Amino acid sequence: MKDDELERLFRLYHAPLVRYLTRRLGDRDWAEEVAQEVFLRALRQDSLTSERSWLFAVATNLVRDEARRTARQRRHLQLLAEQQRDAVFEPPITSAERAQEAALARQALESIAERDRLALLMREEGLNYEEIAAALELSVGSVGTTLARARRRLAESYEALQAGGGRRVAGGDEHDR
Amino acid sequence: MTDRHEHLDEGTIHAWLDGALPPDESARVEAQSASCAECAALVAEARGLVAASSRILSSLDAVPAGVIPGSSGSIDQLAALRARHGSRKRHWWTDRRIVAAASVVFVAGVSTMVWRVAPESARSPIAEQMADGVQPLSDSVSPTATAPTAPAPPANDMANESSLAREAQGRGAGAAADRPASPFVASPVDAARTIDTTQEQKVAAATSLSRQAANQARLADSVGVDPTRQAEARREVSERVAPVQQSAQQQGQVGKQQGFQQMRPDTMRVTAPPPSFGTRARMAPAVGRASADAASAPACYSLQSAPLVVDSIRLFNEMIPQRSDPSWFRAENFGRSMANTPLQWRQVDSVTIELRVRSTDATGVRFTTNNTLPDVRREDGLTGVTARRIICP
Numbered sequence: 001m002k003d004d005e006l007e008r009l010f011r012l013y014h015a016p017l018v019r020y021l022t023r024r025l026g027d028r029d030w031a032e033e034v035a036q037e038v039f040l041r042a043l044r045q046d047s048l049t050s051e052r053s054w055l056f057a058v059a060t061n062l063v064r065d066e067a068r069r070t071a072r073q074r075r076h077l078q079l080l081a082e083q084q085r086d087a088v089f090e091p092p093i094t095s096a097e098r099a100q101e102a103a104l105a106r107q108a109l110e111s112i113a114e115r116d117r118l119a120l121l122m123r124e125e126g127l128n129y130e131e132i133a134a135a136l137e138l139s140v141g142s143v144g145t146t147l148a149r150a151r152r153r154l155a156e157s158y159e160a161l162q163a164g165g166g167r168r169v170a171g172g173d174e175h176d177r
Numbered sequence: 178m179t180d181r182h183e184h185l186d187e188g189t190i191h192a193w194l195d196g197a198l199p200p201d202e203s204a205r206v207e208a209q210s211a212s213c214a215e216c217a218a219l220v221a222e223a224r225g226l227v228a229a230s231s232r233i234l235s236s237l238d239a240v241p242a243g244v245i246p247g248s249s250g251s252i253d254q255l256a257a258l259r260a261r262h263g264s265r266k267r268h269w270w271t272d273r274r275i276v277a278a279a280s281v282v283f284v285a286g287v288s289t290m291v292w293r294v295a296p297e298s299a300r301s302p303i304a305e306q307m308a309d310g311v312q313p314l315s316d317s318v319s320p321t322a323t324a325p326t327a328p329a330p331p332a333n334d335m336a337n338e339s340s341l342a343r344e345a346q347g348r349g350a351g352a353a354a355d356r357p358a359s360p361f362v363a364s365p366v367d368a369a370r371t372i373d374t375t376q377e378q379k380v381a382a383a384t385s386l387s388r389q390a391a392n393q394a395r396l397a398d399s400v401g402v403d404p405t406r407q408a409e410a411r412r413e414v415s416e417r418v419a420p421v422q423q424s425a426q427q428q429g430q431v432g433k434q435q436g437f438q439q440m441r442p443d444t445m446r447v448t449a450p451p452p453s454f455g456t457r458a459r460m461a462p463a464v465g466r467a468s469a470d471a472a473s474a475p476a477c478y479s480l481q482s483a484p485l486v487v488d489s490i491r492l493f494n495e496m497i498p499q500r501s502d503p504s505w506f507r508a509e510n511f512g513r514s515m516a517n518t519p520l521q522w523r524q525v526d527s528v529t530i531e532l533r534v535r536s537t538d539a540t541g542v543r544f545t546t547n548n549t550l551p552d553v554r555r556e557d558g559l560t561g562v563t564a565r566r567i568i569c570p
Contacts, residue, residue, distance in 0.1 A: 003259075010255050023237045036258055043262045045496065054496070101236040108233060124234055129197040144197065145188030148223070151230040152187075158233050 001043050009042060013055050016125040021059055023121050026106055034062050053131035056122055060135060064114075108157035116150035123147055185209060185216045190223045477511075477569035480532075480544060480562050490532065491569055492522050497535070508532060511570065531559070 014035060021031035038059045048054050109117060115136060122132045133140040185206060192198050193206045210220045475493045493507040508520035519535035525543060529551050533541035543551040544564035551561040 006259070007255070010258075014254065019238060023234055026237070032254065036254065036261065039258050040262055043258075049495075098236065105233045105236045109237070120230065121234070123195065124231065129192065129195065142188070144190075144192030144195070145186075147195065148187040148191040148226075151191070151223075151226040154233055155226050155229040158229075 001045060001047070005047075006039070006043060009048075009051065009055075010039065013052060014039070017055055017059055020056065020121050020125045021063065023109070023124075024063060024118070034059055034066075037062055050131065050134060052127055053134040056125070056127060056131070057135035060118055104158060104161045107161055108154050111157040112150055112153040116146055116153065119143060119146045120150040120154065184213065185219055187219070187223065190220055191227070194220075194223055194227055475569055477567050478530075478544065478564040479567045480542065480564050489567070490520065490522075492530070497521050530564075 017038060018028075018031050018035045021034050022028050025031050025034070038055055041058055042048060042051075042055060112120075115138075118136060119132050119138070122135060127135070129140050129143040132138070132143050138146065189198070189202075189206060193203055198206065210216045475491045477489065477491045479489050489511050491509045491511055493509070495507040497505045497507055505521040505523045508522040510520060520532060521535050522530055522532045525531050528545045528547045528549070529543055530546065531541055531543045542560050542562045543553050544562050545551045546564070546566070548563070550563070553559045553561040
């Protein structure tokens with residue numbers, strides 16, 4: 001792949017990919033690592049048809065595989081990292097309220113099924129139904145239902161969490177991070 | 178006659194709101210939501226859910242990226258990516274645990290310099306030892322490196338094997354004798370030396386950082402996966418190294434370009450037996466390139482004694498990214514039975530192809546393109562079959 005091709009891909013898709021991964025993983029560093037890996041693989045192709053779908057599909061599968069291996073470990077280490085990070089540096093932007101919102105959102109997101117979650121996150125990055133279907137191996141016709149279910153479940157979980165003062169909402173694929 | 182229509186279903190409404198319905202369906206939904214109060218209510222609710230979920234998800238973006246500001250700049254990422262891509266192809270660099278962008282960057286920078294100044298013989302041992310982090314390059318850097326008589330730093334094991342070092346020993350004053358300076362300093366090309374020094378200093382900075390990262394990675398690996406620490410280390414290194422590497426890159430641009438060209442694997446086409454390449458199947462083989470060349474038409478094989486109900490298959494160059502290993506490509510069965518079974522294939526090594534039914538991890542077959550028996554150790558569900566290349570119908 002030529003250099004200007006790479007730059008174009010990067011310009012178009014790096015930020016959305018990182019955001020997608022950050023939302024999915026809850027860890028910006030990890031997200032950037034995975035994004036790097038995705039683009040590395042893209043580099044090895046002469047060309048990509050349906051680029052966005054391809055990039056998001058590879059990203060999703062990388063996450064899925066690694067997450068399976070290290071799910072519990074990573075959760076624990078993430079907590080440690082956060083503690084450590086907080087000890088060193090005070091995030092200037094994140095107020096307590098926004099941090100709370102983020103925590104609730106994370107919990108709500110965790111409470112929906114993995115496939116629904118991924119479909120929703122992809123949709124948020126602008127992937128159309130065909131791209132989402134291709135990336136997640138769904139039929140195009142089922143994407144609407146999947147998104148509907150995901151959005152409903154997310155909103156309801158969030159609401160419940162807000163009302164319940166952040167108590168853990170049961171359900172979702174805890175094992176399938 | 179009353180027509181009792183069904184109210185709009187959720188999926189259709191969301192598809193409509195997302196603009197994913199074809200025009201005629203879209204018009205139908207619009208009309209229905211206008212005429213049916215209940216449908217209108219469902220649509221309104223759906224709009225609310227769409228907006229709410231967007232808002233909820235955007236609050237997840239408040240996650241701080243890292244301790245050091247500017248750590249996630251796209252330019253840095255792009256630079257790190259380029260370096261990583263270039264250096265991955267280095268054959269002598271086999272330690273895949275050192276995946277920290279910076280240590281890779283370091284390797285790229287170093288090898289660029291090696292090509293520019295080092296004779297062939299000196300390359301491998303130096304590079305290997307540096308990759309092992311045995312010798313801190315920074316220790317051997319001296320600002321007055323242009324002077325061969327500059328006092329050399331503490332013992333430099335790696336340089337012993339390099340002919341450059343010997344050259345330095347021979348050329349330099351006694352100070353360099355027992356402690357040869359960095360091989361890069363002892364460049365036979367005087368003009369290059371000055372440039373090398375600057376580059377060297379920059380690479381030195383990169384080196385010590387990347388070495389830290391590499392050591393951390395190694396430590397983490399031996400102790401157990403510590404991805405967070407790894408991530409932190411990599412982040413730190415890439416932040417500090419990327420700008421360094423960028424300027425080093427500019428200086429070493431010519432060498433680097435040559436390097437890239439050298440390292441780019443031969444484009445392989447499915448239609449011809451591929452040349453041998455790196456053995457790690459993990460790396461996407463060069464055959465994975467979806468070549469725009471019309472000559473790379475799909476290849477067809479006839480399989481004998483396959484457990485899969487396939488006999489004649491067609492291998493395409495089109496990638497299937499669904500599996501985590503993106504070196505899977507589309508394949509089709511066009512034989513007598515179960516035509517158009519969705520299949521996938523990949524290149525296992527230079528002569529072996531693996532074929533599976535798509536979306537399952539069940540049985541698969543392997544065959545070779547050179548009329549030998551494929552090597553199928555006790556891997557799950559894999560059977561070796563013989564195959565004959567045929568002309569695609």
